[in-house]
Amino acid sequence: MHVTLDAVIVAVTDDRPKVLTVSAPAGSVPRLPTGVLREDDRTLEAALRRFVVDETGLDVGYVEQLYTFGDSERQPGGERLLSIAYLALVREAAPSADAAWVDWYDLYPWEDHRSGRPPVIPELIAPTLDAWVGEARSAPERSRREERAHVVFGLGGVAWDGVRVLERFELLYETGLLEESTARRSEAVRSLALQGDHRRIVATALGRLRGKLTYRPVVFELLGETFTLSQLQELVEALSGARLHKPNFRRLVEGAGLVEATGTTAPTGGRPAALYRFRRDVVRERPRPGVGTPWTRG
Amino acid sequence: MHVTLDAVIVAVTDDRPKVLTVSAPAGSVPRLPTGVLREDDRTLEAALRRFVVDETGLDVGYVEQLYTFGDSERQPGGERLLSIAYLALVREAAPSADAAWVDWYDLYPWEDHRSGRPPVIPELIAPTLDAWVGEARSAPERSRREERAHVVFGLGGVAWDGVRVLERFELLYETGLLEESTARRSEAVRSLALQGDHRRIVATALGRLRGKLTYRPVVFELLGETFTLSQLQELVEALSGARLHKPNFRRLVEGAGLVEATGTTAPTGGRPAALYRFRRDVVRERPRPGVGTPWTRG
DNA sequence: ACAAAAGTGTTCGTCTTACACCCATGC
DNA sequence: GCATGGGTGTAAGACGAACACTTTTGT
16 A cells, blocks of 8 residues: 655735645646655654655645545555545745646636626536536435535525635536546636546635635735735635635724734835734634635625 | 554443543553454555454444554654544444443543533643643744644633634643653543544544534434434534533524434433434535534533 | 423523724825 | 725624523422
8 A cells, every 4th residue: 555645835925825736747737745654754743744745845844644545446446546635725825846836727717706706606617517416316305405505605695605615626627627638628627637546636625725724824924024914815715716805804803803903104106005914813812713704695 | 553443432332432442461551442454455445344344243324534644753763653543423332342442431530521611620620721821932932822722722712613622632742741651640631542643643643533523414423314413413513522502502503404203203201303304405404504502600 | 290301482692704994004 | 086995883583691580389
């Protein structure tokens, strides 16, 4: 059995969340940075940090274990391949030459709702899911399928839940909408592929990160020491894929004690913006400190 | 490298959450049910279900991957041991002869706050942590330690956070309060040990389950088809280790649409209680359906 | 009648959302 | 002056916490 560590390294630049990939040999699709455990790695996390520096030149900050993938279909025919996936967050983005940042929303175009619901959903995804529901052999199976489609894609009156990235990916995968090859290519959702099941792994990371935002102050791992509230808001919007209500967002983060003003300002297009910093003390005061999501309708 | 699957199988009987263990050879401490991957296991989860039936005779319902443990200190000197841990929930409790249920709160006596804060905390844990804070070599290290102790054990004005089970376990472990051997035995917290780092694995499960309660309807995996609201409340109290406010709890679960009355009643010591069932439709209506925690002071 | 347990009404404060508006800078 | 983006006031509503109280059974 082969065991690897796979790293989902996330950064956000210009309001685009990105994941780091390394280019595979000629003509093939990109893949995640991957390494193997060595005897002298005391912990899994240490091993991850070690090979990420080796392979990408990046010294990552926040690191968290995501999930271990080991289904036999991952490596059809061959030896079983076990991948322990990690999520890592970095502030800046200057990896070595053979690494490249890939935009999350090129991998999952249906996930970016910042300018309203992406057209792929009503135009291609929803009709295909409807057909898939109709193809069910029995009535209970039909209603299970319908519920699943509605819940994961926010159809039929169910609210969109940004966290269900993996469930959406898996549903599209099962219904053939991500088929990269041959026959159904024309009906597939236009999106970027990664090697093997790496796109599934990144989907797991994205969902986890969206969830964690709301109850742990992880956003600040992606920001510099000081920032304006607009920068913070745009970052949260980029990650969550949703537009937020500005006046309320400001009050929420200040009111929750997540940030404090530094007293300095930064120039902008209009009135200069006050600079803030993360208030570490917030973890003493609140049980679940994070950035909530005061939605604004697209 | 050795790879195993470890199962944390949880059931609740008589308001005591329990985890299933199998007895190790003569005189040694109990361990979690453990199995290895076989070539014909298509998925990790399927492998888990297979060996759990083999080893304990239980057919588990809800299953979720927890975490993968692989630090080299787990198997000092030997080959690296990788454990992929799973959480499983079962309704009833009739395992095969060589398996036994162990009470969560015998493993972690400081976690049960249903009758107020357990005396071990003020009497033994808090003073030891204070000493540990004092032993820090530098001022910043000292304040990091203090913050950590306060946040994870709810000291110094910080609120107790039931979810931080693993963080508490690891802090006690680091400060020697769980020492089973030799010298500091008398100063150690009286609690049950498991083989190897299995108690750490169970702590991970407990924390995950407590967290998940609040945003996914997992409690119902531990209940029968119908139940009274008091049964539901006592179950949630057992898992969360906290006492809840009855009138509000009732309104919350009904108001959230989590349950619906069946129209039937069950006899009790006093007035008969209405029986309820889980409303599956709640997942269509609410983004994060779960049982909140309307605390009541000890 | 009384104990025991289930179940209801209502109030109060906080957190969330929405709408309307004012402020400071560059050109 | 006016465009641009930063920032505030305030009121309505949802939600949770707390308190006091009523109802239905068994003995």
